[in-house]
Amino acid sequence: MLFATSQDLLYVVLAVCIVWFTIFLCWLLYQAARVLKNANKIIETVTHKLELINEAVQYMREKIDGVSQNMGVVSSLMGGLVEKFVVGKLASNLKEKVAARSTRKAASQTKKKTSARKKVKEKK
16 A cells, blocks of 8 residues: 555655645746736836936927027017117107197297287387
């Protein structure tokens, strides 16, 4: 007979259980390694995508900085041109109004003097 005592049977069962437990642990270790490998791949992919996003943001920031610097120059030039034309137009309008007032005032004074002379001549 193969098993002389029940203790021999126990040793065989324990040996089979240890073999199955070892196989289970190896399988579990393999699955854990696959999970860690996938996690590492995901982390590398995310890191690469974040680097691409960072590069794109830096590129846009540089372009916007360049445009904003150019816009500062353009806005100062436009401000100068607008000021020149608006202030020039206002100054010319103001000069015309002052000239018109002084002409009206001179005309009314001349008219008063003329009417005063006529009155003086009529009284004589």
